[in-house]
Amino acid sequence: MIERGHMGTVSHDRLRRLFGVLEARYEGSVSWRGGAVDRLLDERHAQLGGAFASRVRRLDWDVELEVTFSEFGERGSIDLLATRRSASTALVIEIKTELTSVEQTIRRLDVKTRLVPAILAARADWRPANVGRLLVILDGATNRRRVAAHATVLDAAFPARSAEVRAWLRSPDGRLSGLVFSSFSGPGNARRPKSDSTSPQPLQTSPPISERSELADGRTILVAADYGR
Numbered sequence: 001m002i003e004r005g006h007m008g009t010v011s012h013d014r015l016r017r018l019f020g021v022l023e024a025r026y027e028g029s030v031s032w033r034g035g036a037v038d039r040l041l042d043e044r045h046a047q048l049g050g051a052f053a054s055r056v057r058r059l060d061w062d063v064e065l066e067v068t069f070s071e072f073g074e075r076g077s078i079d080l081l082a083t084r085r086s087a088s089t090a091l092v093i094e095i096k097t098e099l100t101s102v103e104q105t106i107r108r109l110d111v112k113t114r115l116v117p118a119i120l121a122a123r124a125d126w127r128p129a130n131v132g133r134l135l136v137i138l139d140g141a142t143n144r145r146r147v148a149a150h151a152t153v154l155d156a157a158f159p160a161r162s163a164e165v166r167a168w169l170r171s172p173d174g175r176l177s178g179l180v181f182s183s184f185s186g187p188g189n190a191r192r193p194k195s196d197s198t199s200p201q202p203l204q205t206s207p208p209i210s211e212r213s214e215l216a217d218g219r220t221i222l223v224a225a226d227y228g229r
Contacts, residue, residue: 025104048095048097049095051182052182056091056169061082061083061091064082066079067081071118071122078092078094080092089129091132091134092113092116093134093136094112096135096143098138098143102150103153105135106157109133130172134158134178138182139182147179158177160177160178161178
């Protein structure tokens with residue numbers, strides 16, 4: 001029925017299972033008002049990526065946005081590629097406004113991290129001794145719940161968190177594999193949202209001036225973040 005174009009007669013669960021046999025993924029697509037949903041997601045992604053890139057640059061990293069690659073049959077783009085030649089280190093930064101497929105996120109980030117030496121060799125005639133990876137997730141109640149629900153997998157894949165990530169960014173030593181929450185909060189908008197809202201909230205594009213650090217017992221603290229020092 002699917003091959004004859006009658007997908008409407010097949011459930012989404014059946015479609016996912018059938019494509020799974022072929023080691024492929026089936027994902028439905030929703031459009032709204034001429035693709036406004038896609039534009040909104042792209043805008044949020046770009047704003048979060050731009051804000052985080054500014055923070056990393058203030059720590060003496062060179063940062064490129066949306067670095068495309070085609071290596072060994074793998075194609076795609078790296079959201080942020082940060083390099084510090086003095087430390088012979090590169091960092092692959094993945095930006096997520098919504099955490100959906102954890103397994104796919106880890107797999108794709110692993111591929112990008114593995115390919116970075118070849119990418120930089122082709123782009124800049126330079127190979128880093130160490131390549132780290134950092135997953136940056138838009139802060140919010142829904143994303144925090146998703147991270148908590150997949151804590152076992154994410155903790156194993158990205159053991160470093162806020163304080164350790166900040167220390168490594170200031171003085172990279174070895175390889176980093178970390179996860180941090182980030183937001184668009186600026187002056188007068190540094191408080192953590194209490195819950196997700198059904199109505200869109202305005203996004204602040206100014207660089208964040210605060211950051212939440214997670215404690216071992218699950219609590220969070222709000223700390224001033226002076227990334228220039």
